[in-house]
Amino acid sequence: xxxAEIIRKGLxxxxxxxxxxxxxxxxxxxxxxxxxxxxYATGAALQYAKQIGMPPIKLAEKIVAGLGTLDGVKSVEVxxxxxxxxxxTPDAINAVLQExxxxxxxxxxNKSQKGSRVMVEYTDxxxxxxxHIGHLMSNAIGESISRLVQYSGAEVKRANYxxxxxxxxxxxxxxxxxxxxxxxxxxxxxxAYAEGAKxxxxxxxxxxxxxxxxxxxxxxxxxxxxxxxxxxxxxxLKHFEEIYKTxxxxxxFYFFEGExxxxxxEIVRANKDVFPESDGAIVFKGERHGLHTRVFITxxxxxxxxxxxxGLLEMxxxxxxxxxxxxxTANEQNEYFQVVKAALGEVLPELASKVKHVSHGMMxxxxxxxxxxxxxxxxxxxxxxxxxxxxxxxxxxxRSDNPAQLxxxxxxxxxxxxxxxxxxxxxxxxDRERALSLEGDSGPYLQYAHARAKQVVERAHAEGIKPxxxxxxxxxxxxxxxxxxxxxSRLVTRFPExxxxxxxxxxxxxxxxxxxxxxxxxxSWYAQVHILDGTKxxxxxxxxxxxxxxxxxxxxxxLGISAPEKM
RNA sequence: GCCCUUGUAGCUCAAUGGAUCGAGCAGCGCUCUUCUAAGGCGUUGAUGGGGGUUCGAUUCCCUCCAGGGGCACCA
Numbered sequence: 124x125x126x127a128e129i130i131r132k133g134l135x136x137x138x139x140x141x142x143x144x145x146x147x148x149x150x151x152x153x154x155x156x157x158x159x160x161x162x163y164a165t166g167a168a169l170q171y172a173k174q175i176g177m178p179p180i181k182l183a184e185k186i187v188a189g190l191g192t193l194d195g196v197k198s199v200e201v202x203x204x205x206x207x208x209x210x211x212t213p214d215a216i217n218a219v220l221q222e223x224x225x226x227x228x229x230x231x232x233n234k235s236q237k238g239s240r241v242m243v244e245y246t247d248x249x250x251x252x253x254x255h256i257g258h259l260m261s262n263a264i265g266e267s268i269s270r271l272v273q274y275s276g277a278e279v280k281r282a283n284y285x286x287x288x289x290x291x292x293x294x295x296x297x298x299x300x301x302x303x304x305x306x307x308x309x310x311x312x313x314x315a316y317a318e319g320a321k322x323x324x325x326x327x328x329x330x331x332x333x334x335x336x337x338x339x340x341x342x343x344x345x346x347x348x349x350x351x352x353x354x355x356x357x358x359x360l361k362h363f364e365e366i367y368k369t370x371x372x373x374x375x376f377y378f379f380e381g382e383x384x385x386x387x388x389e390i391v392r393a394n395k396d397v398f399p400e401s402d403g404a405i406v407f408k409g410e411r412h413g414l415h416t417r418v419f420i421t422x423x424x425x426x427x428x429x430x431x432x433x434g435l436l437e438m439x440x441x442x443x444x445x446x447x448x449x450x451x452t453a454n455e456q457n458e459y460f461q462v463v464k465a466a467l468g469e470v471l472p473e474l475a476s477k478v479k480h481v482s483h484g485m486m487x488x489x490x491x492x493x494x495x496x497x498x499x500x501x502x503x504x505x506x507x508x509x510x511x512x513x514x515x516x517x518x519x520x521x522r523s524d525n526p527a528q529l530x531x532x533x534x535x536x537x538x539x540x541x542x543x544x545x546x547x548x549x550x551x552x553x554d555r556e557r558a559l560s561l562e563g564d565s566g567p568y569l570q571y572a573h574a575r576a577k578q579v580v581e582r583a584h585a586e587g588i589k590p591x592x593x594x595x596x597x598x599x600x601x602x603x604x605x606x607x608x609x610x611x612s613r614l615v616t617r618f619p620e621x622x623x624x625x626x627x628x629x630x631x632x633x634x635x636x637x638x639x640x641x642x643x644x645x646x647s648w649y650a651q652v653h654i655l656d657g658t659k660x661x662x663x664x665x666x667x668x669x670x671x672x673x674x675x676x677x678x679x680x681x682l683g684i685s686a687p688e689k690m
Numbered sequence: 691g692c693c694c695u696u697g698u699a700g701c702u703c704a705a706u707g708g709a710u711c712g713a714g715c716a717g718c719g720c721u722c723u724u725c726u727a728a729g730g731c732g733u734u735g736a737u738g739g740g741g742g743u744u745c746g747a748u749u750c751c752c753u754c755c756a757g758g759g760g761c762a763c764c765a
Binding site: 635 | 701714715729731745760763
C-alpha cells in the first residue's frame with residue numbers, strides 16, 4: 124500500500140470518529156505545490172468545519188489526534204486556516220529512489236489502461252500542400268499523448284490521415300499543368316497550391332475548371348492528370364516521411380482520403396433517414412443535437428470532409444479494432460468534429476462512444492494567421508534547419524562527437540518543448556526569437572540537466588563510487604544545500620503520479636511543468652553542493668543524481684524529446 | 691446575429707476550488723583556478739470591469755468589455 128493510501132485510510136478513520144463519513148476516494152489529498160508545505164496535504168478540516176460547527180483549526184487538530192502513527196509518515200502538522208500537512212520519512216523517500224535506480228525502465232509507468240487498445244491519429248499533413256508548423260504542433264502533441272497512454276499500459280497504434288484527394292489537390296494540379304512544372308519535386312507543390320487557390324477565388328472560369336478537374340481526380344478518367352497526381356502524391360509522401368523520421372514518429376497505419384471517400388459515401392447513402400437531401404446536397408441536420416446542418420455529399424456528388432471522416436472511423440475499426448480512437452486536430456475543426464460525432468452516433472453508435480477528439484490551438488504568427496492558401500507559411504523544415512544552425516553555432520555542439528546529430532536533437536527539442544509547454548487547446552503565438560532560444564524554460568534546458576546528471580554518474584562510476592541510498596546520509600541541518608537535496612529527492616517521487624495525471628487528461632504540458640521544476644531543483648542543488656566530494660555521503664548523493672537522471676530520461680522520452688548523454 | 695473559446699507581470703506561458711498567483715524571456719546586479727556557466731543567486735513587476743456561489747475563486751455561475759475560431763456544398 125502506498126503512503127498516500129495509508130494517509131487516506133487514516134483520514135477516513137479519523138473523520139469517522141468526529142462524525143463525518145467519507146470514502147477514501149473522496150478525501151481530498153493533494154500534493155502541495157509548495158514543497159515547504161510537505162509531501163501531502165488535506166483541506167478536509169476546512170471543508171467540514173462548518174458542517175459540524177467547529178473552528179477549522181480545532182477540527183484539524185482533532186483529526187490529527189485521531190490519526191495515530193502512519194507508516195511512512197514522519198510528521199503531521201496543522202497550519203494556519205486549517206490545513207493538515209504530511210511529511211514523508213527519509214526511509215519512504217529512499218525506498219522510492221531505490222525503486223527508480225533498480226528498475227529504471229519501469230519507472231513512471233502505471234497500469235491504469237492495461238489491456239486497452241488505443242489508436243491515436245495525428246500530424247495529418249496533406250499531400251500537395253506544405254508541411255507547416257501547424258503539423259509540427261499536431262505531431263508533437265500526438266506523439267507525446269501516444270507515449271503517455273503507452274506508459275499507462277495501453278497498446279497504442281499511431282495513425283496518420285492524409286488528404287490525397289479533394290479541392291486542394293485539384294488546385295495544385297491545375298497550376299502545375301498550367302505552368303508545366305515537375306510534379307516529382309516536392310518543393311513546387313506548395314507553391315502550386317497557393318497559386319491555384321488564389322486563382323480559384325479570383326476567377327470564376329478558373330473555379331469551374333478546377334471543379335471539373337477535381338471530379339476527374341476522383342474518377343481517374345484523365346491520363347495526364349493521373350500522371351501528375353501520382354507523381355505529386357509520391358513526392359509529397361516521401362518528403363513527409365523524412366520529416367517524420369526527424370521528428371521521431373513511426374506510424375503504424377496510414378489512411379488516405381482517397382480510400383475513406385468511397386467508404387464514407389457508402390455509409391451516408393446507406394442511411395437515407397439520417398442524411399436527407401437538401402438543395403441537391405446530402406446533409407446531416409445537426410440542429411437536433413444543438414449543432415448546425417452540414418453537407419456530407421455535395422450536389423456534384425463528391426464527399427466532404429465529414430463523409431470522409433465517417434469512412435475513416437469505420438476503416439480504423441476494421442483495420443485494428445480499438446477501445447478508443449483519439450484524433451488530434453486544430454481547434455478550428457471543433458464544430459465540424461462535433462457534427463461528425465453526432466452523425467456517427469446515429470449510424471454507428473457503438474463506434475461513436477469510443478471516439479475522442481483532442482484539439483490543439485493554432486500556431487499564430489505575430490503578424491497574423493498563417494495560411495497555406497495565401498502562401499504565408501513557415502514550413503516545418505525551414506524552422507528545423509534554422510534551429511539546427513543556431514545550435515551548431517554553439518562551441519559545445521561543434522566540438523561534440525557528432526555535431527549534426529546533436530544539433531538536430533537540440534533543434535527538435537526546442538520546437539517540441541515550445542509546443543508542449545502550454546495547455547494544448549490554446550493558440551501558440553509563434554515568436555521566432557523565442558522558439559530559437561535554447562535557454563531558460565526550454566527543451567535544451569531539460570536536455571542539459573539530463574546530460575549533466577549523466578556525466579556525474581559516469582564520473583562516479585569511473586571513480587568507483589557506487590550509488591547507494593543511505594538513511595544516515597540524510598542531512599539533518601537546515602542548510603540551503605541540505606534543503607535543496609531533500610527537495611530534489613522528494614520531487615523525484617512524484618513522477619509516476621504526474622505521468623498518470625497527464626495521461627488521463629491527455630495533456631503533455633502537465634508533465635512539462637513537472638520536469639522543468641525537477642530540472643530546476645536539480646540544477647539549484649547541483650550549484651550548491653559538490654556531489655563527488657569524497658565523503659561518506661557521496662554514494663547517497665550519486666544515487667539521487669542517478670534517480671534524477673532516470674526520471675528526466677523517461678520524462679523526455681514521454682515528450683518525444685531525445686536525451687543526449689553529453690552536451 | 692447565433693454558437694464555441696481566451697483574457698494573469700513589458701512579452702510568452704503556469705497554477706486537480708486551496709495556503710504568500712509561480713516560471714522563463716526582457717531589465718538591473720552578482721557568480722566559472724572546484725563534478726557541464728545551455729547553469730546558479732539576488733532584484734523590479736500581474737489575475738480585463740462589475741456582481742454571485744463557497745470556509746476559500748485565476749478556476750464555478752451571471753453580466754459587461756476586448757481578442758480568436760466556427761456558422762451547407764473547403765479541409
